[in-house]
Each structure stands twice: as C-alpha cells, then as structure tokens.
Amino acid sequence: MRVLLVDDEQDFRETLAKRLGRRGIEAENVGGAAEALAWLKQNPAVDAVVLDVKMPGMDGIEALKHIAASHPGVAVLMLSGHAHVETAMKGLELGAFDYLMKPVDIEELVFKLQDACEHKALKGKAAP
Numbered sequence: 001m002r003v004l005l006v007d008d009e010q011d012f013r014e015t016l017a018k019r020l021g022r023r024g025i026e027a028e029n030v031g032g033a034a035e036a037l038a039w040l041k042q043n044p045a046v047d048a049v050v051l052d053v054k055m056p057g058m059d060g061i062e063a064l065k066h067i068a069a070s071h072p073g074v075a076v077l078m079l080s081g082h083a084h085v086e087t088a089m090k091g092l093e094l095g096a097f098d099y100l101m102k103p104v105d106i107e108e109l110v111f112k113l114q115d116a117c118e119h120k121a122l123k124g125k126a127a128p
Contacts, residue, residue: 001117002045005029006036006063007052007079012102016050019106025113032056033063040071047117048097050109053080053087061090068095075116079104 003020007013008031017027028043030036032055040046049067053060064076078091081102088099097116100109 001047001113002026003028003113004036004039004043004046004049006031006033006049006055006060008032008055009052016104016106016109020110020113023106023110025110033058033060033066036063037066037070040067040074044071046071046074047120048075048077048113050077050079050113051096053078053084053091054082061087061094064091064094064096073120075113075120077109077112077116 003025005013005017005027010031013029017029020027028039030039034057036049051060051063060078064078067074067076075097076095078088078096078099079102080087091099097119098112100112
C-alpha cells in the first residue's frame with residue numbers, strides 16, 4: 001500500500017510516516033495541499049491520501065476537490081484536529097472515504113487505509 005500524508009505539521013506527518021512504515025505501508029509526506037497536488041501529478045500510483053483539513057493556503061476541502069477530479073481512483077481520508085461536523089460532512093459529500101480526528105490512533109488509521117484500499121479494489125473490479 002502506498003499512501004501520501006498531507007499535513008502542515010512536519011513532526012506529526014514524519015512521525016506518522018515512520019509508524020505506518022513499520023506496519024508495511026509505504027508513506028510519503030508533504031507539507032501542504034499545493035505540494036500534494038504536484039506530488040500526485042508526478043506519482044499517480046498511490047492508493048490513498050491522508051489529508052489534513054486545516055492548512056495554510058489551500059485547505060483540505062479545496063485539495064479534496066482537485067484530487068477527486070484529477071485522481072478519482074485515489075481514496076482520501078480527511079484528518080482534523082478540530083471537530084467540525086459540517087466540514088466532515090462536506091468532505092464526505094465531495095468524495096472523501098472517511099474523516100478521522102487528531103490525535104489519530106495508528107491502528108484505526110491502518111484499518112481505515114486497508115478498508116479504503118479494499119473498497120477501491122472492489123470498485124475497480126465492478127467497473128465495466
């Protein structure tokens with residue numbers, strides 16, 4: 001499984017990438033939405049994106065719109081340290097696979113990533 005972590009908190013995303021790596025998940029990380037979109041353009045073979053909602057510049061909801069339009073096969077998990085039901089609902093309406101709160105439990109994140117990838121695989125098999 002190959003995952004892109006997008007979060008403006010460098011220590012958080014680097015620690016999370018290491019923890020996912022110990023569980024056999026290849027995790028790249030970038031510090032913002034614009035950087036994520038550029039990375040995805042160069043590396044389209046990614047299974048999932050873990051996307052922070054609140055970031056300087058382009059926020060996670062705007063980035064989700066771009067990812068959904070240009071990379072429809074990539075599962076997006078929204079991640080936020082701020083509990084906003086409206087934001088979660090908006091993300092899900094725009095195609096996010098799920099919405100998790102920080103601090104995220106690593107086992108829950110791994111489970112959600114596996115679930116997202118299985119869902120993606122099943123969706124791919126169902127396509128004509």
